[in-house]
Amino acid sequence: MQEDFHYYATYCAAYLAGYTHEESLDIAYSAQFVDLCSRTLLAKIKAPLNAATTQLQLELMDARTDQVGLQDITRIWSAFHFLPRDLKAEKPGCCKRYLDKYRLICGPNGELVAKTVEYAKGKPLQSVGIAMHVLADTWAHSNFAGTPSLVINNTNYVFYELFPDGDGYREKQITFVHKASSPDDLDNSIYTNSLYQANENSIMNLGHGRAGHLPDYSFARYKYLPAWGEYSELTKDNPRDYVKAFTQMIYAMKFIRGEYDLFETETYDMQAIEPYRERIRSIIEKRQIIANDDWKAFGEELSGQTIEEHIIDKYFDEYTKSAKNEKDHTFLGRFIRGAIGHKGMVIGEIQKTGNKIAGKAK
Amino acid sequence: MTGFQRVKKVLLGLLMLAVAIGFMMEPSDEIYMAIVAILALGLAIEGIKDVVFYFMMARHMVGGKMILIQGVIILDFGLFTASLTDVPKIYILLYLIGIHAFSGVVEVLRAMEAKRAVEGPWKLKFSHGLVNFALAIACLIFIRNSNTALLIYSIGLIYSAIINILTAFRKTTFILIE
Numbered sequence: 001m002q003e004d005f006h007y008y009a010t011y012c013a014a015y016l017a018g019y020t021h022e023e024s025l026d027i028a029y030s031a032q033f034v035d036l037c038s039r040t041l042l043a044k045i046k047a048p049l050n051a052a053t054t055q056l057q058l059e060l061m062d063a064r065t066d067q068v069g070l071q072d073i074t075r076i077w078s079a080f081h082f083l084p085r086d087l088k089a090e091k092p093g094c095c096k097r098y099l100d101k102y103r104l105i106c107g108p109n110g111e112l113v114a115k116t117v118e119y120a121k122g123k124p125l126q127s128v129g130i131a132m133h134v135l136a137d138t139w140a141h142s143n144f145a146g147t148p149s150l151v152i153n154n155t156n157y158v159f160y161e162l163f164p165d166g167d168g169y170r171e172k173q174i175t176f177v178h179k180a181s182s183p184d185d186l187d188n189s190i191y192t193n194s195l196y197q198a199n200e201n202s203i204m205n206l207g208h209g210r211a212g213h214l215p216d217y218s219f220a221r222y223k224y225l226p227a228w229g230e231y232s233e234l235t236k237d238n239p240r241d242y243v244k245a246f247t248q249m250i251y252a253m254k255f256i257r258g259e260y261d262l263f264e265t266e267t268y269d270m271q272a273i274e275p276y277r278e279r280i281r282s283i284i285e286k287r288q289i290i291a292n293d294d295w296k297a298f299g300e301e302l303s304g305q306t307i308e309e310h311i312i313d314k315y316f317d318e319y320t321k322s323a324k325n326e327k328d329h330t331f332l333g334r335f336i337r338g339a340i341g342h343k344g345m346v347i348g349e350i351q352k353t354g355n356k357i358a359g360k361a362k
Numbered sequence: 363m364t365g366f367q368r369v370k371k372v373l374l375g376l377l378m379l380a381v382a383i384g385f386m387m388e389p390s391d392e393i394y395m396a397i398v399a400i401l402a403l404g405l406a407i408e409g410i411k412d413v414v415f416y417f418m419m420a421r422h423m424v425g426g427k428m429i430l431i432q433g434v435i436i437l438d439f440g441l442f443t444a445s446l447t448d449v450p451k452i453y454i455l456l457y458l459i460g461i462h463a464f465s466g467v468v469e470v471l472r473a474m475e476a477k478r479a480v481e482g483p484w485k486l487k488f489s490h491g492l493v494n495f496a497l498a499i500a501c502l503i504f505i506r507n508s509n510t511a512l513l514i515y516s517i518g519l520i521y522s523a524i525i526n527i528l529t530a531f532r533k534t535t536f537i538l539i540e
Contacts (some may be wrong), residue, residue, distance in 0.1 A: 064366070091422065098419050151423040198429070199367070200419060227423045 001140045007032035008295030017253035021305040051336040065201040071359035074147040079346040082106035082146025102121045104145040108138040109265040127338035139245035144208040154209045154227035162221040193269025218242040218284040367531040377528035391451035402443035409437025459501040466494030
């Protein structure tokens with residue numbers, strides 16, 4: 001998912017869940033900051049590096065892919081962008097080395113997403129933002145794992161985009177190119193993806209790189225053969241999934257605010273979006289690279305307030321200029337504490353199942 | 363491509379350059395046998411690695427059988443190469459030419475496969491494969507004059523070495539996950 005959903009749509013969901021304009025902005029800022037908080041950024045503001053929630057392209061290019069390097073990558077990507085759906089998943093005839101990776105496949109409504117939401121309850125708004133990022137990504141990034149793996153994350157030429165046509169769908173084979181500099185060509189279904197690398201642990205095989213940005217586009221519907229899927233075609237309906245992500249965020253934030261005592265998976269607050277259903281559908285289904293303007297306009301109509309753009313360094317000065325013992329009480333300080341706590345919780349859960357792929361929680 | 367993979371590619375390129383220069387400067391029996399030993403060991407390790415990877419991981423993967431087939435063929439080549447002792451130089455040269463031609467064909471096939479899935483990076487692979495194959499054919503034509511054949515073979519090695527080194531410095535597309 002991109003800024004359109006992690007920032008603007010999260011603002012809308014927070015507002016619909018009952019938060020004020022200012023609170024919603026803080027939640028949305030934190031949700032989007034998860035995609036920006038790299039070690040490079042943390043080093044710049046002299047913050048603890050283990051709070052990193054993402055890795056920059058340059059950081060990844062230099063990342064080691066030995067056991068220690070893989071654990072480092074997996075800790076970040078599994079915890080914040082590819083939350084595992086089922087850490088005890090079974091597949092007959094597979095060795096532990098395979099299962100350790102297979103069990104990291106991301107998906108919605110797993111036990112860990114419930115733990116993520118529960119963990120954010122009673123914590124600062126920054127933790128709520130982090131949880132909403134993680135929850136939303138379980139929908140967008142489902143069926144890929146947050147660890148480099150050819151046998152899990154690879155895709156091949158069997159990849160078709162689906163266009164609504166009468167009662168069914170018209171298929172068009174997707175052309176993948178390796179030109180990161182040119183934008184995806186939505187009109188002709190030409191998308192950029194990462195190179196095929198036969199090395200199991202190549203960084204090119206991390207997450208949905210082999211499927212390009214298709215999982216990040218709310219309008220996209222496609223079918224393909226996931227590497228782990230035993231030759232069964234998988235159809236991904238992003239418009240349906242993005243609506244579920246949005247309504248599950250509303251429900252989760254209502255739980256965090258105390259409206260419900262229990263957070264249950266497979267529960268969506270469809271009632272909250274009933275008056276706006278057609279509007280939301282039209283934003284989600286519009287074929288565009290990024291839907292910032294549409295979500296922003298919708299959010300401003302909802303709250304009657306202006307939603308400022310996401311400014312990465314908005315809180316840098318507050319953090320860098322505060323005294324050491326005060327840093328934890330700043331906006332970024334609370335984000336950092338929340339990120340470290342959430343990461344520790346996820347690594348701990350992975351570790352509990354005997355899976356050493358994410359290492360140990362410190 | 364990670365930094366380590368780039369370094370590996372450069373080192374392989376340099377090794378190929380050294381072998382080619384060795385062939386051109388001193389085409390002795392010892393050089394032949396050293397090359398054959400290195401080649402046999404390298405191929406055997408690569409083949410075994412692929413076969414083990416298939417049985418542990420890739421047999422559960424769509425298209426994973428290709429890794430098994432590749433592993434078995436490479437291992438087979440490795441074992442056959444190791445058996446080449448007390449064979450006249452000309453046959454070893456023929457064998458090396460055969461490997462060169464085979465890798466050229468494989469490269470072309472891989473390029474065609476890549477072209478089916480993506481657009482762009484297949485062109486370099488394709489031309490590399492074609493040149494490899496063409497040089498192997500040229501070697502065969504001049505096989506009666508072993509010095510000329512060896513020279514052509516060495517030029518092929520130098521070409522492959524340069525392509526390897528150039529590939530190591532190419533920009534690789536990376537999808538930034540958000």
